[in-house]
Amino acid sequence: MKMNGRRYGIAAALAVLLLAALWTLRPGLTPAEAEPTPEEIAARIHKSAIVIDTHVDIPSFFGSALYDPGLRNAYPVQVDLPRMREGGLDAAFFIVYVSQTERGAVGYAEAASEALAKFAAIRRMTDIQYKDEIGLALDAADVRRLHGEGKRIALIGIENGYSVAKEPALLDFYYDLGARYFGLVHNGHNDLSDSAQPQEKFADKPNEEGGEHDGLSELGRAMVARANDLGLMVDVSHASRAAALDAIAASRAPVIASHSSVHALRPHPRNMTDEEMLALKEKGGVIQIVAFDEYLHDVPEEKKAARRDLAVSLGLTSLDAFFSADAETKSKFVAGVAELDAKWPRATVATLADHIDYAVKLIGIDHVGIASDFQGGGGIEGWSHAGETANVTIELVRRGYDEEQIAKLWGGNQLRVMEAAEKARKAK
Template identity: 45%
Template sequence: MKRFNILVSAIVLALAFGGTASAAQQDPPITLDTHVDIPFGLMHDPRFDVGKQTPLQVDLDKMKRGGLDAVFFIVYVEQGPLTPEGYKHAMEQAKQKYDAIDLMVHTYPDRIAMATSPAQVRANKAAGKLSAMIGVENGYSLGHDIKNLDEAYKRGARYVGLAHMGNNDLCTSSTPEASLGDTPLPEYGLTDFGRDVVKRDNELGIMVDVSHSSDRCVRDVLALSTAPIIASHSAARALDNHPRNLSDELLRAIAAKGGVIQVVGVQDFIRLDPARQLAQKALQAQIAKQAGDKEFDSEKHEYLPAYIEGMKRIDAALPPPTVDDYVKHVKHIVDVAGIDHVGIASDFDGGGGLAGWNDATQTRNLTAALRRAGFSDQDIAKIWGGNLLRVWGEVEQHATANHGKR
């Protein structure tokens, strides 16, 4: 009877914290998500004070409840014109996000701390604190000045994504933007400035991130980088033929270099559903029009009751991919690249979210799905954080070992 009561208590506790009955099993040693976006209003807009209840998919309470230990918060700027004015605006936007992350950790020092090394992630975990790390999405925010990469490192950036949607001054994107004057060809790969960035990343100990980069750019980075590289948020093209995803050839090549592919939890990259895409775009256009705006702005419109209710109707009629669909991508990458070369990236608050894993409180649901797919606790520890921490450490050691050669 005593055993039964203990089991029931464990199940109730797991369910109360946003997980499933399987969550009663032991959590992985460290759970680390490499891609969580932040709004420009983070910590300044009361809605986005992450120490309180927020509409965000990731805040401090949701991380603690779900058992998510560490997050790379993203300094993202949208691709714009390759002009002095464009670079200036991008750098100003990036500074706003660096400052917001600083404000978060300084406002809640007892709950979350910055981590600029794998050792600090482990130390924060041992001290009962969450870890905040910084990743840069879109090297456009470097302002075409290599000195700004050193400044990004000083501010805590430990991976830098070369591109986003649209070609830039570092490399071609996997999704050229006609509105920026891009054409699918020529696919020029890394530029001279892009090469300088990769080389300086290696020297500083910053992980080079090829998510969003074109196939040619990924190949160029693999040939140039002297340290392992990462794809901070990409899935398998063999399962979802989207240009944002990576081919089996590139998965193997990243693994052969010692790197890691962090599987992204965005619906379109897990399972293409054109009808759902059209329905969501129609809803976004409707909500923007009702608000008197020309275009949908996720930070402004995504949290409106009308949009939330509209998405509920879409989810009922055209269900999104599930956490088990996501794990199929994990399994495919393990089969192709090996268990030591795959990790987790939600892309929460930037388009991520799946049935069963739609915010940080449901972290344990993903762990349970990995167990259902046959992964051992040792495998899950690697997938949830061990692999990324290993690669990060190797990039760090590579920079230290080569310091005297510069």
């Protein structure tokens, strides 16, 4: 009996193993679910996270037949609604940029006119042309609401405080038009701030070390205070190191660097030093690492000179000129740039991720974001237009960032700063 019982036990065990084996061989079933690929994880992230690009430039005729944001446009357009949908880009700060010119009544008037044209163009897109597809967000709650409705989201940032001249009341006016961050300066000192890339013809004093104001001017400090009062985020990209540190210290709300990269990896005046990034973190702010070739790696002077010469030879000496050029001229420029990129390759999404990695290790995942600077010189191999946005996410997944971390990088951190600026607002 003892032997028979043992045989019975062995037979039962074998039967269980056989049934298990047969179960795993049923059609459509596998012993274990396959690990999702980085592409699958990225697709999942883009369905749930709010993906925000904090810097997209536009020409003054944005919203016209020359640049219809509802259509898939040819180069030099890098951001339109079809590409935003294709790349999983939910939101973008469209930029009211004004060029730096001679300070004085004429220059101030021209800057204000240029700014108003861009405000009007953005509002035309969101309020008239494509109001069923994209909405204007005026606060973080609007961003979340519009995302929940399945719409693309437009936000507005100002680049170059030259557009406010010496009139703080203009800042109130621009806020009422929808501006939600205020970039103090661009290339060339202005009345508010020293620039990271000064141009002597746009400075009241020669650009000796120390700049014109040794950082922020008193008017600049007053503008930072007024921005805080309005609930308008202060942006220190393009500011000199002294001006950036001044603005961070002066602001009572967190500050952003809307499109900068890491100076330790690429020593460029436009990139932020460890000191600046640590100060930004201390104030609760965010640096948005930007996909701008020259800020991510060294670009030979020979290539830069050849690209400038190509643009000049084709009459493409401004952003508006690029957009209004005929198809043949654009084609020649694209072909010429492709030849230069073949000889001297552009930075890649991996290079961008290197800068993100460095910033995250230095100041933490809560203080880093991502920007393109599309249509203002941005664009790298793998992220050359909004339709390729998911490629950045895929690279971050491959590097071990989890879904929560990537959601912070792509927009969560920016929304936190936006909410903090809103809380700092004082009644007018």
